[in-house]
Amino acid sequence: MPTILFTGRNGPWQVYPGEDNSEEGIRLGTPNRSARILVVDDEVNQCSALASVVTRWGYQVETASDGADALAKLKDFDADVVITDLNMPNMDGKELLDELRKLPSPPPAIVLTAFGNLETALETVHQLGAFWFIEKPLQPQVLKMVVERALDRRRLATHAGRLERELASRGVLGELIGESIAMQEIFALLQQAAPAKATILITGESGTGKEIVARAIHQLSPRRTGPFFAVNCAAMPESLIESELFGHEKGAFTGAVERRAGCFELARGGTLLLDEIGDMPMNTQAKLLRILEEGRVRRLGSAHEIELDVRVLASTNKDLANVIGKGAFREDLFFRLNVFEVHLPPLRERKEDIRLLVGELLTGLNRKHDCRVTEISPEVLAIFDRYDWPGNVRELRNLLERAVILAGSGPVTPAHLPRGFAGRPDPPPRNAEAPVVLEPGMTVDEAERSLIELTLRHTGNNRTRAAEILGISSKTLFNKLKEYGASE
Numbered sequence: 001m002p003t004i005l006f007t008g009r010n011g012p013w014q015v016y017p018g019e020d021n022s023e024e025g026i027r028l029g030t031p032n033r034s035a036r037i038l039v040v041d042d043e044v045n046q047c048s049a050l051a052s053v054v055t056r057w058g059y060q061v062e063t064a065s066d067g068a069d070a071l072a073k074l075k076d077f078d079a080d081v082v083i084t085d086l087n088m089p090n091m092d093g094k095e096l097l098d099e100l101r102k103l104p105s106p107p108p109a110i111v112l113t114a115f116g117n118l119e120t121a122l123e124t125v126h127q128l129g130a131f132w133f134i135e136k137p138l139q140p141q142v143l144k145m146v147v148e149r150a151l152d153r154r155r156l157a158t159h160a161g162r163l164e165r166e167l168a169s170r171g172v173l174g175e176l177i178g179e180s181i182a183m184q185e186i187f188a189l190l191q192q193a194a195p196a197k198a199t200i201l202i203t204g205e206s207g208t209g210k211e212i213v214a215r216a217i218h219q220l221s222p223r224r225t226g227p228f229f230a231v232n233c234a235a236m237p238e239s240l241i242e243s244e245l246f247g248h249e250k251g252a253f254t255g256a257v258e259r260r261a262g263c264f265e266l267a268r269g270g271t272l273l274l275d276e277i278g279d280m281p282m283n284t285q286a287k288l289l290r291i292l293e294e295g296r297v298r299r300l301g302s303a304h305e306i307e308l309d310v311r312v313l314a315s316t317n318k319d320l321a322n323v324i325g326k327g328a329f330r331e332d333l334f335f336r337l338n339v340f341e342v343h344l345p346p347l348r349e350r351k352e353d354i355r356l357l358v359g360e361l362l363t364g365l366n367r368k369h370d371c372r373v374t375e376i377s378p379e380v381l382a383i384f385d386r387y388d389w390p391g392n393v394r395e396l397r398n399l400l401e402r403a404v405i406l407a408g409s410g411p412v413t414p415a416h417l418p419r420g421f422a423g424r425p426d427p428p429p430r431n432a433e434a435p436v437v438l439e440p441g442m443t444v445d446e447a448e449r450s451l452i453e454l455t456l457r458h459t460g461n462n463r464t465r466a467a468e469i470l471g472i473s474s475k476t477l478f479n480k481l482k483e484y485g486a487s488e
Contacts, residue, residue: 035151038077040064042088053140067091071099080154081131081147083110097130102197106222108150110143112136175212177360180350186213186342193340194220199292201277201337202315204344207394210315211275213342218271223311226270229263234279242284243300246291252301264297264308271311277337278318278329289333312337347389347396354384354396361397365404369468372409376400379414383421405468408459449484452477 037059041047051061062077064070067084068091082100086093093111100106108131131150134142176187193200194217202210211230218228236244243253247262263272274280280288291297292312296305314337323329347354358376366373376384380403389395403416452470459465467477 035080036060036062036077038062038064038070038073038079040066040070040073040084042066050138057144067093067096070096074103079107081108081110081150083112083143083147085112101222103195103222105195108153110134110146110150112138176209176216177357178350178353179356180352182345182350183353186344189340189342190216190220193217193342195222197311198339199312199314199337200340200342201320202313202342202344203320204315204317205346205392206317207392208344208346209393210317210344211273213344214271214273214313214315217313218311221271221311223270227267228271228273229267230273230275231263232275234276238281238284241281242287245284246287246297247299249299249301252299256301259299262297262299264291264310265306267310269309271313274312274314276316277314278316278320278323280329282328282330285330285333289330289336292333292336347392351385355381357393357396358384358400361400362404365401369401369405370464371404371407373404373407373412374409375411377411377413380412380417383414383417387421405465406458408462408465448480452480 037051037054039047039051039054039061040063041050042065047063047065051063055061062073064073067088071091079100082096084093084096088096091099097109097111100109111130111133113133113135131153132146134146176183176190178184178186190213200217202213204210214230215228218224231244233241243256243260243262245262245264247260247265248256250256250259274288291308295308297308298305320329320334320338324331324334358381362373362376365371384396391398399417399421400412402418403412406416407413452466455466455469456463459469463477463481464474467474470477
């Protein structure tokens with residue numbers, strides 16, 4: 001049942017007689033009669049007065065004495081909205097909000113602030129993800145309206161979570177697609193692990209979708225509104241990777257002409273993916289381990305450390321146990337990263353997902369290339385089933401993109417697949433299309449023109465698709481045709 005949690009200290013609460021149940025107040029919204037409200041305040045009189053007002057709105061009301069007591073009661077009293085003052089004994093409002101964010105489904109939080117605390121309240125809203133803040137003295141109509149809006153958000157979040165679970169049961173979770181037993185197990189693990197703060201190690205061959213899994217974890221977590229950064233540890237030289245990750249001060253090294261924040265800072269409040277972690281240099285691994293243990297980072301050339309609030313994910317296509325055995329990866333870092341492991345199976349081990357993948361990819365590729373391909377023919381699907389897909393889902397997507405461009409509309413047939421793919425024989429020449437004939441003495445320009453004209457006939461004079469097939473821009477193709485006297 002929905003619940004609203006009230007906390008506060010710097011009163012007194014100002015309750016205006018008649019306003020809480022006036023006609024104007026009633027028009028602000030229809031209260032959720034099933035909602036339960038937990039009023040938490042260390043001032044007994046204020047707590048009682050506010051509880052009385054909220055009761056008259058039609059909510060069930062419970063009380064608690066402070067933030068710590070509120071957290072204890074939340075174990076048995078599911079909260080949908082939290083309203084908290086910033087200054088309280090035992091546990092202040094910031095600490096309470098921080099603890100609420102750790103919940104699998106954190107409730108929206110409303111901050112109550114006395115005059116003079118506006119800047120602090122705004123900081124709390126942005127950094128700790130509060131839903132709204134209200135200045136004191138408290139006006140019941142304003143509070144009632146904000147509470148109802150917060151309940152609306154809670155209901156939407158609950159509905160979205162239910163839709164995510166339903167989609168997962170049908171083989172879709174975010175951008176992840178698969179109805180095989182292996183993928184359903186991964187979906188279940190992600191839904192359990194994503195709301196936590198623990199690090200997750202994502203393993204699998206190249207092209208299996210490790211970054212897509214990382215983005216799904218981010219979207220399923222309480223950090224979904226924060227930034228998501230992905231850093232490829234294999235794509236940066238050793239001399240630059242630490243600056244990229246940790247940042248640097250001006251003058252820290254040759255070429256450091258200005259201060260720069262690293263990815264750990266930029267991802268604060270969100271998620272950082274360390275892609276291809278198995279290729280990270282050993283010296284950087286030691287520094288990364290220290291950051292993960294202490295939760296603080298120091299820019300290169302700085303004497304000061306910065307507190308971090310970042311969810312760290314890592315991915316690799318390597319067998320890290322084997323890399324550790326060769327002395328190229330720290331065992332202690334492996335254990336620190338591998339709290340949860342999500343292993344993505346190669347496509348050849350879940351071929352039952354190919355038809356679902358093809359359907360989803362086809363929709364996006366039609367939209368991207370303005371094509372009207374209706375289906376993948378049974379003959380092509382049979383070829384896909386026989387193929388081992390060494391490049392995994394990435395290879396499937398690239399192959400389909402080429403086929404969609406070539407087909408343009410109607411079904412994708414074996415003729416739209418690359419020659420020799422999965423043992424496919426070369427297609428017979430089309431009567432309507434004369435082949436490109438290369439003869440001794442022919443110039444490069446003449447051969448080029450012959451190829452362009454053949455491609456245009458193949459695409460039904462669709463110049464955009466012809467340019468994509470030829471690997472040139474539409475502007476270049478237009479200029480070529482203008483040279484041939486065929487620009488109209």
